[in-house]
Amino acid sequence: MMHKIAEGLLTLLYPEHVACILCGEEAVINETGLCTACERSLCRCDDPTPLRHASGFTAGLLFEGAVMEGVHRLKYGDARFVAPLLASYIEIPPEWEIDAIVPIPLHWLRLWKRGYNQSALIASALSERIGVPVEETLLRRSRYTKTQTAFGAAQRAKNIRGAFTASSAAKGRRILLLDDVRTTGATLDSAAEALLHMGAEAVYACAACETKRY
Numbered sequence: 001m002m003h004k005i006a007e008g009l010l011t012l013l014y015p016e017h018v019a020c021i022l023c024g025e026e027a028v029i030n031e032t033g034l035c036t037a038c039e040r041s042l043c044r045c046d047d048p049t050p051l052r053h054a055s056g057f058t059a060g061l062l063f064e065g066a067v068m069e070g071v072h073r074l075k076y077g078d079a080r081f082v083a084p085l086l087a088s089y090i091e092i093p094p095e096w097e098i099d100a101i102v103p104i105p106l107h108w109l110r111l112w113k114r115g116y117n118q119s120a121l122i123a124s125a126l127s128e129r130i131g132v133p134v135e136e137t138l139l140r141r142s143r144y145t146k147t148q149t150a151f152g153a154a155q156r157a158k159n160i161r162g163a164f165t166a167s168s169a170a171k172g173r174r175i176l177l178l179d180d181v182r183t184t185g186a187t188l189d190s191a192a193e194a195l196l197h198m199g200a201e202a203v204y205a206c207a208a209c210e211t212k213r214y
């Protein structure tokens with residue numbers, strides 16, 4: 001009996017969903033949903049590396065430690081709740097005039113396998129915060145590409161070139177591209193090129209995180 005009451009009290013104090021958003025460990029978490037270790041390990045990306053084809057680029061966090069773990073769970077572990085947290089670190093410079101957020105699309109085959117586009121989830125959380133709509137139909141992935149992880153910079157650029165096709169509705173639009181992780185920038189550059197080629201007025205880009213190591 002006492003045991004049952006104690007168990008009930010514990011459930012009240014520590015509801016079952018009290019697990020850190022990034023590492024998934026049950027722990028004492030703060031109001032952002034992170035454990036102390038993850039919270040301390042986060043590094044903001046203060047010096048985002050410019051892209052070739054976008055008018056501006058910004059990234060929220062550095063892709064390392066707990067952030068890598070969180071992104072991995074978002075992409076491969078169905079942990080969709082990681083997306084709003086990542087979005088909360090993206091700061092869009094006030095001088096960027098944008099009227100649509102376009103997440104980097106997945107090829108339909110990968111989308112079908114994963115069940116969702118992780119970048120679209122991040123985009124939708126950012127959209128709620130900054131009041132700019134997400135328009136996924138402005139860009140599609142027209143070619144299936146191998147995963148970029150094992151490639152160097154030149155190979156990445158070659159692999160992704162021409163992989164995107166912009167919709168004619170992109171003409172005259174001021175677009176903010178969004179990717180989950182920026183590595184060499186080849187993906188965002190290739191997408192920006194496709195949109196500009198279609199007549200977009202301006203293309204800016206952002207990523208939830210940027211990795212400085214590749």
Ligand SMILES: [Zn+2]
Nearest residue numbers: 020023035038
């Ligand atoms: Zn954690």
